[in-house]
Amino acid sequence: MKIGEIIESDTNGFTARCYKLYEGPDLGCLIKAGTDNSVYGIVAHVATLGLDPSRRPITRGENLESEDEVYLRNPQLTRLLTTEIKAITVGFSDGMEFKHYLPASPPRLHSFVSICGNDEWISFSDRLYFLKSVISSGLPQGDDIIGSFVRQTSELVSDPVSYKLKAARSIAKFLGGDTNRLESIVRRIR
Amino acid sequence: MSEIGPENYQLGTVVSGSLSEGVKVRLSTEYSVENVKVGSNVVIQGKHHRFFGVVTDVSLGSSDLTLQYDLPDVSDSFMAEVLAGTTVYGTITVEPMLTIGIDSSSDGFGPMPAKTVPEHFSSTFDASDDDIYHIFGPEGDGHFWIGSPLDMEAKLCLDIEELVKRSNGVFGKSGTGKTFLTRLLLIGILQSGKASNLIFDMHNEYGWQGTSESSTAVKGLKQLFSAQVAVFSLDAESSKRRGFHPDFQVEFGYSDIDPEDIQLLRETLDLSNVAADAAYALESRFGRGKWFGEFVKLRGEDINNLATEINVASSALSALRRRLERLIRFDFVSQNDVADSADSIIKTLRNGKHVVLEFGKHGNNPTAYMLVANILTRRIYERYQSQKEESLGGGAEVPPYLVITIEEAHRFLGSSMASQTIFGTIAREMRKYNVTLLVVDQRPSDIDEEVMSQIGTKVVCLLDSGRDIDSVLSGVSGNRKLRSVLARLDSRQQAIIFGHSVPMPVVIRTRDYGSAESYSEFMTTNERTVEGLQNKLEDLYGPSD
Numbered sequence: 001m002k003i004g005e006i007i008e009s010d011t012n013g014f015t016a017r018c019y020k021l022y023e024g025p026d027l028g029c030l031i032k033a034g035t036d037n038s039v040y041g042i043v044a045h046v047a048t049l050g051l052d053p054s055r056r057p058i059t060r061g062e063n064l065e066s067e068d069e070v071y072l073r074n075p076q077l078t079r080l081l082t083t084e085i086k087a088i089t090v091g092f093s094d095g096m097e098f099k100h101y102l103p104a105s106p107p108r109l110h111s112f113v114s115i116c117g118n119d120e121w122i123s124f125s126d127r128l129y130f131l132k133s134v135i136s137s138g139l140p141q142g143d144d145i146i147g148s149f150v151r152q153t154s155e156l157v158s159d160p161v162s163y164k165l166k167a168a169r170s171i172a173k174f175l176g177g178d179t180n181r182l183e184s185i186v187r188r189i190r
Numbered sequence: 191m192s193e194i195g196p197e198n199y200q201l202g203t204v205v206s207g208s209l210s211e212g213v214k215v216r217l218s219t220e221y222s223v224e225n226v227k228v229g230s231n232v233v234i235q236g237k238h239h240r241f242f243g244v245v246t247d248v249s250l251g252s253s254d255l256t257l258q259y260d261l262p263d264v265s266d267s268f269m270a271e272v273l274a275g276t277t278v279y280g281t282i283t284v285e286p287m288l289t290i291g292i293d294s295s296s297d298g299f300g301p302m303p304a305k306t307v308p309e310h311f312s313s314t315f316d317a318s319d320d321d322i323y324h325i326f327g328p329e330g331d332g333h334f335w336i337g338s339p340l341d342m343e344a345k346l347c348l349d350i351e352e353l354v355k356r357s358n359g360v361f362g363k364s365g366t367g368k369t370f371l372t373r374l375l376l377i378g379i380l381q382s383g384k385a386s387n388l389i390f391d392m393h394n395e396y397g398w399q400g401t402s403e404s405s406t407a408v409k410g411l412k413q414l415f416s417a418q419v420a421v422f423s424l425d426a427e428s429s430k431r432r433g434f435h436p437d438f439q440v441e442f443g444y445s446d447i448d449p450e451d452i453q454l455l456r457e458t459l460d461l462s463n464v465a466a467d468a469a470y471a472l473e474s475r476f477g478r479g480k481w482f483g484e485f486v487k488l489r490g491e492d493i494n495n496l497a498t499e500i501n502v503a504s505s506a507l508s509a510l511r512r513r514l515e516r517l518i519r520f521d522f523v524s525q526n527d528v529a530d531s532a533d534s535i536i537k538t539l540r541n542g543k544h545v546v547l548e549f550g551k552h553g554n555n556p557t558a559y560m561l562v563a564n565i566l567t568r569r570i571y572e573r574y575q576s577q578k579e580e581s582l583g584g585g586a587e588v589p590p591y592l593v594i595t596i597e598e599a600h601r602f603l604g605s606s607m608a609s610q611t612i613f614g615t616i617a618r619e620m621r622k623y624n625v626t627l628l629v630v631d632q633r634p635s636d637i638d639e640e641v642m643s644q645i646g647t648k649v650v651c652l653l654d655s656g657r658d659i660d661s662v663l664s665g666v667s668g669n670r671k672l673r674s675v676l677a678r679l680d681s682r683q684q685a686i687i688f689g690h691s692v693p694m695p696v697v698i699r700t701r702d703y704g705s706a707e708s709y710s711e712f713m714t715t716n717e718r719t720v721e722g723l724q725n726k727l728e729d730l731y732g733p734s735d
Contacts, residue, residue, distance in 0.1 A: 165271060169219070172276035177254030179262050179277055186269050 028148025033107035041087030090130035147188025198315035219275025229697030231317035236308035246671035247283035287694035319344035334378030337698035353691040354385035362651025385591035387544040397546035425550020444483035532569035599629035600636035608638035647689030
């Protein structure tokens with residue numbers, strides 16, 4: 001399902017602007033950029049902001065009953081605001097198989113970004129080495145990204161509990177002896 | 191060894207270790223540390239060799255060193271499950287005992303003592319029944335089924351031919367099953383036909399009916415193998431009370447007692463060295479075979495005169511005379527010349543039978559036990575010695591192996607007397623004259639170190655005392671690690687065997703003895719041989735001429 005296009009791209013990840021306001025993928029979602037030899041990423045940040053960085057949004061609903069009414073009375077908002085996502089690159093496809101490491105070059109700007117289909121998602125997530133790049137990304141929300149990814153993936157597989165256990169054990173291995181962090185992630189996986 | 195197959199369950203992976211300290215195996219996530227027992231057998235599949243080893247230690251490890259101070263929330267079962275096998279894991283230490291080559295250059299050599307360790311990350315499996323058969327040999331053909339390895343059903347066999355070539359020991363504290371194990375070993379020797387048994391049956395447990403720990407009656411050798419076993423008794427009345435007639439009643443004349451016997455009895459008779467040594471002076475004064483009879487006739491002043499004559503303190507000689515009174519009081523010691531019991535025993539043994547000498551009421555008297563065992567063994571040994579020497583000169587057949595079983599062996603083989611008694615000589619000179627010992631004892635630390643070092647195969651049940659454990663493990667490779675195995679044996683039906691008749695130390699659950707099924711298993715094995723069938727015929731129709 002196509003959701004947007006890349007507007008920034010580098011070796012470690014890419015930023016995509018979604019076509020529709022508030023209709024971006026969830027945190028931790030597995031997305032891909034490009035149609036052939038796709039680059040895969042995990043959504044690490046979702047933001048909605050004004051298109052013009054010099055103009056900050058102003059308050060509009062002080063005298064209105066509901067939030068929805070704000071948008072109904074200001075239909076221009078859907079054009080002035082945008083939802084953007086940032087993804088950490090976790091692998092790519094060479095057309096034959098998935099590689100769970102960084103591609104030689106990042107995806108092009110304006111590459112189409114889409115959420116992976118169930119089969120592709122399950123297939124890519126069979127091996128979980130790529131979670132190490134999320135763990136070591138240094139992002140403050142890193143634990144939530146992993147937790148959310150594992151939860152979403154487990155809903156797609158036939159045995160969610162085993163998958164969660166397998167993922168948590170892989171994470172334990174990546175973390176070495178850091179039991180505190182493991183506990184923090186495990187709480188988010190459950 | 192057979193190939194690693196589906197019957198071998200993978201335990202884990204080799205992560206570190208050394209030949210001297212043992213190999214560390216990290217258990218796989220699925221395998222709980224609680225399922226591994228010290229003493230169990232494992233197979234490690236190396237690159238060029240397959241290693242067969244014993245688990246000598248089980249431990250808990252963690253990749254997070256702060257874990258013991260900062261506990262994770264393991265009340266959450268999911269968290270506990272995640273941690274198990276990853277951050278926290280079980281390790282076992284395996285002592286590699288044997289190697290079997292698995293590449294073409296090493297085929298055909300069979301198991302060899304391990305001189306190296308498996309590579310990192312070698313897979314470790316629990317041993318299968320096939321592995322046990324391959325290492326210890328199948329039942330029959332000189333291999334006797336003594337029990338099963340821990341948590342396995344495989345029949346673990348002893349090489350009886352190797353067993354009888356050397357002196358052996360069964361050790362363990364009271365009530366741990368020494369007698370049952372000894373019965374099994376005796377049956378093994380009997381069924382193999384590799385040696386004859388002479389058993390000094392102190393507590394009347396081997397010949398006819400013994401009792402188990404639960405006080406139920408168990409059959410003796412005579413009941414199981416009546417045609418092959420002869421029971422000699424020192425106390426025919428006791429035998430009759432227990433419902434059978436011994437084949438021979440043993441008696442001794444004064445002429446059978448030698449100064450060496452007095453030396454052996456020095457402690458039990460509470461004699462000083464001078465008094466015990468006086469027996470030698472008496473022997474040279476009166477002559478061999480006559481000294482005892484002549485000396486015990488003397489009274490009061492005669493003893494003083496004799497003391498002056500042979501230059502021994504009269505007080506020592508009087509003490510000796512008083513103490514010898516105890517020997518005279520034994521009803522199996524007669525002042526007349528009696529039938530030569532040693533000769534009867536030897537003849538019986540020569541006929542291919544096994545002899546159990548029951549002590550009846552004298553079993554509780556160490557003096558009687560030691561006196562009789564020493565007199566008989568000395569004479570039997572002399573016969574064997576001369577026959578062996580004649581056979582070396584080409585004048586006689588080589589005597590068959592004889593295994594003499596003695597209980598409370600430390601009384602005969604203590605440091606102070608092992609050099610003087612015939613048992614010490616047999617233990618040290620071993621197989622030179624085809625006579626070996628099967629010593630049964632609960633205080634192995636009291637047995638002379640030199641004798642212990644000559645013991646070929648040791649079967650050891652639970653021992654508590656550190657000294658006893660040190661004593662049985664002295665000279666065994668990897669003894670520090672076996673120590674922990676030995677100290678953790680169950681107090682019933684478990685033993686560790688090491689020495690010449692097994693390729694590697696092994697913990698066994700002793701074979702069942704005492705049930706109708708166990709008896710029938712012995713009989714089945716026995717009847718497999720031609721000799722066994724012959725004996726069965728003799729049981730039914732009497733001896734064939």
